[in-house]
Structures are given as structure tokens and as C-alpha cells.
Amino acid sequence: MSTSTLIAPKSSASRFKIALWVSLGLITLFVFITSELLLVTDYPMYHAYRLQVIADRHLLIPHTLAGLTALLAGPFQFSSRFRQRHLALHRRLGLLYVLSVFVGSFTGIALAAGRPGLPGTSMQAAAWMVCTTAAFITARNRQIKVHRQWMARSYAVTFTFVSSRILNLWPAYWSHLGDVLAAVGVIAFTLASLLIVDLGLNWHELTTRRNASPAGDI
Template sequence: MPAESAPLTSAHRAPSSVNGKRVLWSLLAVATLWVVFSNEVLLLIDYPLFREYRQLMIQDRALLIPHAVFGCVAFFTGPLQFSSRLRQRRPGLHRLMGRSYVIAVYAAALTAFAIGWDRPLLPATLAQGLTWIVVTTAAWVLARNGQIAAHRQWVARSYAVTFTFVSLRIPSVWPAYWNLPEASSVYVITATTLASVLVADLVMHWRELRGRRG
């Protein structure tokens, strides 16, 4: 009997884990699609609510374009770093994409600093960008040192910060969101960044948090 209990337990846990991952990635995909259609598309058609922001983006285009390109590289290569199939079958490609992700994070953060220099939201930009760089660097160093389990956790924290590109834009269709005082905007950006890292940790350790001593 004891010999049979372990396989049964793992068999029951595996579907729950897979389903949990699917639900999480599905929610992230829905949030991304919402932002694309409620924010990016409306920016292209010169939606009145976003007009001032659109003009600022045009003014910053020399730095904003590389920032957006590197940000998209990080955004779209990040999820592939969580693929066990890719990691096992194509380890070379996994490492290449990991390096591309790290470079993209650094480049996107540094261009964000340049865009926000001498502007009221600079403290929030620094808080967000430096957090992004720190957690990504930790993931990279741990991978170089062969500490793969810890590396995966820091990659999750890094991508959580990457995803703030989406999460900060979810309420963008709400007019009051655009009329927040500058100090409040700094707080929102900083708090969202730190909360994203915290949420990533809660998700990673959810099973342990729910566990009970037998």
C-alpha cells in the first residue's frame, strides 16, 4: 500500500499543475489582447482621450521606437523561457533566447531612463527599471552558476516586471486614470512593479502555502 500511494499522489497533482499554468497564461493573454485593442489600436487612430499622450510619443520616437522593440523582444521571448519542452529538446535555443531576453531587458530599461530623464515620472521609471534589471540579473547569474531551480524563480519575477507593460495599461480607457496627479502616478507605477514581484512569488509558492502537515 505505501508503495502505491506515491504514484497516485503525483498523478493527481500533475493535471492540477498543468491546468493552473494554462489558466494563468490564458489570463495573461486576455489581458494582453485587452491592452492591444483598448490602448495601442486607439493610439494609432488618434483617439481623443490619448491625444496628448500620442503627441508625446511622437516627440520621443527616436528613443521610444528602440525601447518598444526591445520591450517586445523581452515580452514575447519571456514566456518561452518557461517551456520545459523547449528547454529539454533545444537547450541551445533556450540559452540563446535567454541571452536575448536579458539584453532586451537592459536595453529597454536604459532607453526608458533616457526617455524619462528630467520628467516628473522619473522616480517611478527608475524604480520600475532598476527592479527589472536587478531581478533579471539575478536570474542570469544563477543560470551561469548552475543553480537552475533558483534561476527559474528569478526568471518568473523578471517576467512579472516585464508584464507591467500590460498591467499598467489595463485601466487606460478610464478617463480618471489619465488625470491622476503626478505623485499618484509615481505611486501607482512603483506599487504595481513591486506588487508584480510579490504576486509572482505567491504563485510560485502557492502549493507550499496551501500545504498542511500530515
């Protein structure tokens, strides 16, 4: 490998990718501390919810393990370098991701069963499974560009676990939303996440005007 390859400047796309993953990591750390750590240490505002979590532990343990696996697999699966160097591992981790999404979705629906959050959670779980299944099928069909797009949508739904908890410490968000607004909120977070990803995927087409070809096609 030549020295010029070693010190080649990073393209703006890869700088954007690094900035994005660092931001997602910092947001995840913030949510882990302000939601999960405070929940474990019995922060007074979360006390009633903590009791519910303890009662739900049999479903929550597989749910959390599956969700965490999907959340942590993302950065490896999206890394071009990791894919190029460890393709077999990328495929195995991809299968584990698919499995985790299905386990996470069904345990999520079971957790919400009989509660006002069921419609929102079911819609979120359906979006999670549809995007992930489309990503799996396009990978099997070797439609790699489209596979990446569906994986980005799937991971956007995975990340709603984090994004929907950013405001948890704000008492008005945590305790005064009401059941209906909370269910609508889950749907809104899912839809917004998917729209943001799709705007990102089409950013070039949205910001660049194509020159008309001499043949005059539209």
C-alpha cells in the same frame, strides 16, 4: 511512445500553467487594442500623449522593440517542452531577453528623464535589471530552480507594461491621476507584481503544513 503517454491526462499544475498563459495573452491583446491601437489611430483622449510619443520616437522605437522582445520571449522561455527540445535556442533567447531588458530599462529611464515619472520608472527599471541579472547568474551557476524563480520575478516586471495599462480607457485613471500618484502607481504595480509572483512561488509552503520530524527539528 506508448498510446498511454500520448493521452496521459494533464496534471493540475500544467492545466494551471495553460490557463495562466491564456489569461495573460488575452489581457495583452485587450491592452494592445485599448492602448496601443487607439494611440496609433489618434483616439481623442490619448491625443496629447500621442504628440509626446511622436516627439520621443527616437528613444521609443528601440525601447518598444526591446520591450516587445522581452514580452514575447517569455512564453517560450517558461515552456518546459520548448526547453527540453531546444536547449541551445533557450539559452540564446535567454541572452536576447537579458539584453532586451537592459536596453528597455535604460531607454525607459531616458524617456522619463526630466519628467515627474523619473523616480517611479527608475525604481521599475532597477527591479527589472536586478531580477534579470539574478536569473542570468543563477542560470550560469546551474541553480536551475532558483533561476526559474528569478525569471518569474523578472517577467512579472516585464508584464507591468501590460498590467499598468489595463485601466487606460477609464478617463479618471488616464487623465486625473496627477504626476505624483502616477509615479507612485508605477512603483505599486511593480511591487504588487513581485509579491504576487512570490506568493505563487511559495503557494505550497503557504498552504501545506509540514509534519514535525521524529528528530524534532522545527
